[in-house]
Amino acid sequence: MKKSMLGVIDATMLPGEMGELAIHRSPAAIPFAGRYRLVDFVLSNMVNSGIQSVAIFPCSPYRSLIDHLGSGKDWDLNRKRDGLFFFPAQIKEDQLSRMAENIDYFERSEQKFVLISSCTTVANIDFVPALERFINQKCDLLEITHKGESTCTYILSLHLLMDLIKNRNETGYTSVQDAVNDQHSSFTICQYEYNGFLQRIRSIKDYYKTSMELLEKDKWSQLFNEFQPIFTKVKDEPPTKYTSNSSVTNSMIANGCNIEGEVNHSIVFRAVHIGKGSTVQNCIVMQKTKIGSNCVLEHVIFDKDVIVEDGAVLRGTPEQPLVVKKGSVESVVASS
Missing domain, CATH: 3.90.550.10 (Spore Coat Polysaccharide Biosynthesis Protein SpsA; Chain A)
Structure with a gap:
């Protein structure tokens, strides 16, 4: 059958x-x-x-x-x-x-x-x-x-x-x-x-x-369950590093990340860096994105390889999340 x-x-x-x-x-x-x-x-x-x-x-x-x-x-x-x-x-x-x-x-x-x-x-x-x-x-x-x-x-x-x-x-x-x-x-x-x-x-x-x-x-x-696994391309990454200044609540964090800031109700993909003093809330952060220090990020979808410079403020809404395109550099204050 x-x-x-x-x-x-x-x-x-x-x-x-x-x-x-x-x-x-x-x-x-x-x-x-x-x-x-x-x-x-x-x-x-x-x-x-x-x-x-x-x-x-x-x-x-x-x-x-x-x-x-x-x-x-x-x-x-x-x-x-x-x-x-x-x-x-x-x-x-x-x-x-x-x-x-x-x-x-x-x-x-x-x-x-x-x-x-x-x-x-x-x-x-x-x-x-x-x-x-x-x-x-x-x-x-x-x-x-x-x-x-x-x-x-x-x-x-x-x-x-x-x-x-x-x-x-x-x-x-x-x-x-x-x-x-x-x-x-x-x-x-x-x-x-x-x-x-x-x-x-x-x-x-x-x-x-x-x-x-x-x-x-x-x-x-x-x-996701052990009886019917969801398969994907295997990538070997080191464990994620959480510093003493970091705080993570109700979030999904993949391997290979470096978390120095605050992450709340967000999904963070592999090899992402979140700088000290930054707040990531209700966001999706894709692979190898680098977020600087003292950033405020809410309801944002970051595609791969984005660079967010220190102090940037990016806000979307649940109904209209802000999408940051792959490989871009964000340095200005932006909101929806």
């Missing part, structure tokens, strides 16, 4: 929808939760559900995504048979047309069923019960829902997917979602309701809100 599914990750979300965070990377590669990328969640869910062949359809810019995933080794997908496959696509092409350009991948696949998902759903789902429902209820298409709403995750037979790809011009379908939403089709549509923690990241506001929710113990424990 477990090895009978093929995984397809549609990573063609338009970069513009994630603002500054997606200028230099695919939305699938946006850093999340201290040490992960958004794609890690759906990819880990697939692997934990026994899927051994995964096709990723990314849009440009995808260098960061390919660098992160590599051969798929950290997800046990560097295999002689099956494994991890990349099929870069043009943004203007629709889902079924992108698949049609790589139809030989599907023709060579030996799996009977296909799981198709977006790249930015944050959850920890076992897809096996959904497949069992699909088979037992003799569905043509199964849609995974959460709180009654679609998660844009679908299960169907490989045979039906091939038909949808080949007949797309006649049906007018551009995606599997079109087939699910067509009330006049002859397909048997089923739903599988997932009741655990799940968030879809479709905007900066979604990204910030979901990140802050993970600082709540119950939501964190629903997403």
Whole structure:
């Protein structure tokens, strides 16, 4: 049962929808939760559900995504048979047309069923019960829902997917979602309701809100557990150093940091430096950012490699967090 599914990750979300965070990377590669990328969640869910062949359809810019995933080794997908496959696509092409350009991948696949998902759903789902429902209820298409709403995750037979790809011009379908939403089709549509923690990241506001929710113990424990681990690219970093002047409350701090200031209700990624006398509150601070001394930072998302000079004051709001772009230098007083 477990090895009978093929995984397809549609990573063609338009970069513009994630603002500054997606200028230099695919939305699938946006850093999340201290040490992960958004794609890690759906990819880990697939692997934990026994899927051994995964096709990723990314849009440009995808260098960061390919660098992160590599051969798929950290997800046990560097295999002689099956494994991890990349099929870069043009943004203007629709889902079924992108698949049609790589139809030989599907023709060579030996799996009977296909799981198709977006790249930015944050959850920890076992897809096996959904497949069992699909088979037992003799569905043509199964849609995974959460709180009654679609998660844009679908299960169907490989045979039906091939038909949808080949007949797309006649049906007018551009995606599997079109087939699910067509009330006049002859397909048997089923739903599988997932009741655990799940968030879809479709905007900066979604990204910030979901990140802050993970600082709540119950939501964190629903997403991360020892039985269904979330895998990511392994990086060896030394432990974080906390000086006698530092203070950290209700925050997530990754390895390799140097904390001299105050951090409250924030997420700090690897190799970040926070200077003496600085206050970081309700912020997301990505890799290798350097924050000087006596800074005041509230409701800010710092992309990678940012430098915040001494005494800077940066403020956003929960509804509109301030986003500081990758590699920038902040030295002026700024607020929302």
